[in-house]
Amino acid sequence: MSRQGDSEFPILLDQLLSGESSISLRNHPDLAPPLWAAAALFQKRLEVRESPQLHLKESNRARLLVEAAIALGAEGESRDDGFLVDFTSYVGVREQTFLRTEGDHRLSMAVGLLSVDQPLVEPDRRDCVRKSFPHFWQALAFLEEAQPG
Numbered sequence: 001m002s003r004q005g006d007s008e009f010p011i012l013l014d015q016l017l018s019g020e021s022s023i024s025l026r027n028h029p030d031l032a033p034p035l036w037a038a039a040a041l042f043q044k045r046l047e048v049r050e051s052p053q054l055h056l057k058e059s060n061r062a063r064l065l066v067e068a069a070i071a072l073g074a075e076g077e078s079r080d081d082g083f084l085v086d087f088t089s090y091v092g093v094r095e096q097t098f099l100r101t102e103g104d105h106r107l108s109m110a111v112g113l114l115s116v117d118q119p120l121v122e123p124d125r126r127d128c129v130r131k132s133f134p135h136f137w138q139a140l141a142f143l144e145e146a147q148p149g
Contacts, residue, residue, distance in 0.1 A: 005027065005028035005030055005031055006030075006031070008027075008028050008031065009031055009034060009035075012025075012028070012031060012035060013035070013038055016035060016038055016039060016042070016044055016046060017038075017042060017044070021044065021045040021046055021047055022047040022049060023035065023046065023047065023048060023049070024049055024050040024051070025048050025049075025050065025051040025054075025082065026050040026051060029051040029053050029054050029057065029061075030057075030106060032048050032051065032054055032061055032062070032065065032082075032083075033061065033065065033106040033107050033109065033110035034106075034109075034110055034113065035048065036048075036065045036068075036069070036085060036110055037110040037111070037113040037114045038113075039085055039087050040069070040072065040074070040085075040087045040090060040114050040118075041113070041114060041117055042087075043087045043088055043089075043090050044087060044088065045084075045085070045086040045087070045088055046084070046085050046086075046087075047082070047083075047084045048062070048082035048083050048084075049079070049081050049082045050081055050082065051081060051082045052080060052081045052082070054082060054083070055078075057104070057106075058102075058103070058104045058105070058106070059101070059102040059103070059104040059107065060102075061104065061106070061107065062078045062079070062082055062083040063078045063083075064100060064101065064102060064104070064107055065083055065085065065107070065110075066078045066083050066084075066085060067099075067100065068099040068100070068107075068111070069085040069086075069087065071097060071099060072087075072090060072092075072093060072097065072099075072121065073090060073091065073093065074086055074087045074089070074090045075089075092118050092120075093118060093120050093121060094120070095120060096120050096122070097120055097121050097122070098122050098123070098124045099111045099121065099122070099123055099124065100124050101123045101124055101125050101128065102125075103125050103128040104128065105128045105129045105130075105131045105132050105133070106132075107123065108123040108125055108126060108128050108129050109129055109133065109136055111123035112126075112129075112136065112137065112140055113140075116140065116143075116144055
């Protein structure tokens with residue numbers, strides 16, 4: 001088993017899509033933003049637990065992800081060890097919506113993933129992805145173009 005956290009994402013995504021809404025990110029807190037994006041895209045409830053460090057990363061990721069969910073019309077609450085967001089009644093936005101990232105690269109990329117399905121949703125800062133994936137926006141555009149019909 002790989003110790004790289006990103007290698008666990010497919011397993012955690014499968015759990016989320018299979019209906020398991022409470023997910024421990026004790027060992028993989030950096031996966032909270034893409035799981036948040038998946039919860040929004042697939043209209044799921046997501047409880048991230050055992051990850052208090054989410055409040056101490058490049059930003060307060062737990063708080064910002066909850067604020068973003070609420071800005072999109074979903075429900076959410078920040079918790080000491082993570083957060084809860086519920087997108088089960090989420091219907092998307094009808095006007096341009098910029099979600100606050102505080103320059104956090106992982107939050108910006110998560111919002112970018114959501115923008116593939118919700119083009120009116122954008123991160124407030126796109127440039128911060130240079131830290132970890134300088135060509136993220138180009139790669140995302142390429143994937144969008146490659147989608148069938």
